[in-house]
Amino acid sequence: MYRYTICFLKHRNGILMLNRNKSPLMGLWNGVGGKLEHGETPLDSVLREIREETGILLETAYYKGIVSWLVDGSQAGGMYAFLADLPEDFERSQTPQLVEEGILDWKELAWILDPNNAGVPENLPMFLPYMLEEADPCQHLFTYENNQIVNYETAPLPKPVTTGS
Numbered sequence: 091m092y093r094y095t096i097c098f099l100k101h102r103n104g105i106l107m108l109n110r111n112k113s114p115l116m117g118l119w120n121g122v123g124g125k126l127e128h129g130e131t132p133l134d135s136v137l138r139e140i141r142e143e144t145g146i147l148l149e150t151a152y153y154k155g156i157v158s159w160l161v162d163g164s165q166a167g168g169m170y171a172f173l174a175d176l177p178e179d180f181e182r183s184q185t186p187q188l189v190e191e192g193i194l195d196w197k198e199l200a201w202i203l204d205p206n207n208a209g210v211p212e213n214l215p216m217f218l219p220y221m222l223e224e225a226d227p228c229q230h231l232f233t234y235e236n237n238q239i240v241n242y243e244t245a246p247l248p249k250p251v252t253t254g255s
């Protein structure tokens with residue numbers, strides 16, 4: 091079981107991003123999410139974080155896989171990633187601008203995905219494009235050494251076993 095969740099709340103060409111006011115990733119624009127609480131499924135957890143951090147009430151979100159990391163050969167962690175498509179007529183101005191965890195704002199996809207954008211976590215422009223495509227959930231594994239990404243691998247997650255038709 092991994093410890094974190096993240097969700098990309100998409101509306102047209104924008105995503106609702108949080109500029110975090112504490113570590114990890116302080117000062118960077120990231121998707122909304124947090125830590126799993128005892129007994130929560132990843133989906134329950136991310137829907138709770140979305141509600142708490144943005145006030146948006148969602149019934150569900152698309153599961154997009156796992157982003158995990160290995161830091162200096164040992165420290166490992168990961169997050170369950172989700173995507174939600176908000177309806178066309180969603181009013182962006184209804185989301186709060188200042189929340190307990192930082193500043194919320196709508197950021198355009200072209201800005202988020204720019205590989206030279208120093209305002210987002212370094213791994214975000216690498217894994218997010220996969221999640222925006224209609225692809226099956228993947229595992230994205232990042233290896234860090236001295237705060238630098240030295241390796242990135244992506245692999246499909248095994249499909250749940252079914253009994254066939």
Ligand SMILES: Nc1nc2c([nH]c(=O)n2[C@H]2C[C@H](O)[C@@H](COP(=O)(O)OP(=O)(O)OP(=O)(O)O)O2)c(=O)[nH]1
Pocket residue numbers: 094095096113114115120121122123124125126159169191211213214
């Ligand atoms: N894009 C990206 N996001 C990451 C990485 N590592 C990582 O923890 N995150 C995300 C997962 C979570 O959404 C968020 C960290 O959540 P958090 O520690 O603030 O959790 P929380 O809000 O529940 O915190 P707390 O109040 O319980 O302390 O950062 C990463 O390498 N890249």
